Amino acid sequence: MAGKIVLVTGGARSGKSTFAERYAAHGSRAVAYIATAQIYDDEMKERVTLHRNRRPASWSTFEAPYKAELAMAEAVQSADVVLFDCLTLYTSNLLLAPDAPTDREERCQAVLGAIDKLLTSAKQGHSDVIFVTNEVGYGIVPENALAREYRDVAGLVNQKVARYADEVYLVVCGLAAELKKIAVSLREVELNG
Template sequence: MGKMILVTGGARSGKSAFAEKITLQAGLHPAYIATAEIWDEEMKHRVALHQKRRSAVWQTYEAPQNAKRAIADAGKAHDAILFDCVTMYLSNLLCRQQEPLVEAELENMTRAEMDRLLQAVKMLPEQVTVVFVTNEVGAGIVPENRLARFYRDLAGLANQQLAAASDEVYAVLCGIPLRIK
């Protein structure tokens, strides 16, 4: 297994730009694993901003689902992989669940999916660095609805699991990265 880095922060904190920078420093052949699904014009605009910021050196792998496969595929041809982002990927998984939503089942699903991502990273060649981007969603007010509270809690669990397995963890605040592990 190569190096694993987790970058977290709030919305528009600069975490993706920082993660792109350290991914480019980690390797000459970077891959970008994109987890967003475009459902509306606002999300289309957000994706376009991310794409515009990246140069042609990046190869993109679309992975709104089955990210384990995308990590494995990217690891065959790239020495640095940026996974952006864990919380969007988790949102995709959560939105595909059927009612009634059971908190314990969602927690098990989240842990199992993070285990799959970590297993995919462990199977990569030693020289590959993987940078995961995630949102810190638990620092604000308590959400008003059940689904949003489940999402907040699941994101916190996923972030803890990935942080524990990471070699380095950064929090980005106001565009300033702070190394916390």
């Protein structure tokens, strides 16, 4: 029997990764951590170090900046819980990959196709899978085309994963609210309205 899919979203420094780590660690379960970050500068190195230091040494770690579905396929066979951190970094990696399509719409479809593969792999095992992502569309409209493309694709990725998720948590100021329980379905509005 496949485990559940959980999506944890929020803004930068909202506490979403900490919440997801606590969620994953709850109970005595074997945890696998799939990291998507690539270290290009000292600031990112500090962030990665912070995340590594917070994780228990007993957790298995998979580095997967690309083709994360392969790491996911392996992790869901060996762990009770898989924590994927994070979808927005993974989206950025895919958009900027050397072999990414040059056409904007083709790039978008390539990223969404990679997310489909990732979700398929997540459902192939018995593990609960927790995806962490960022809400990047709350701010102003970015001034350059690549930043706007990233914002748009990240929003589509988040929507896709949320549709498949059994639970979706929004983390703000370190507090998590479960959105699926309080979400309004357009179908319900049409039936009741």
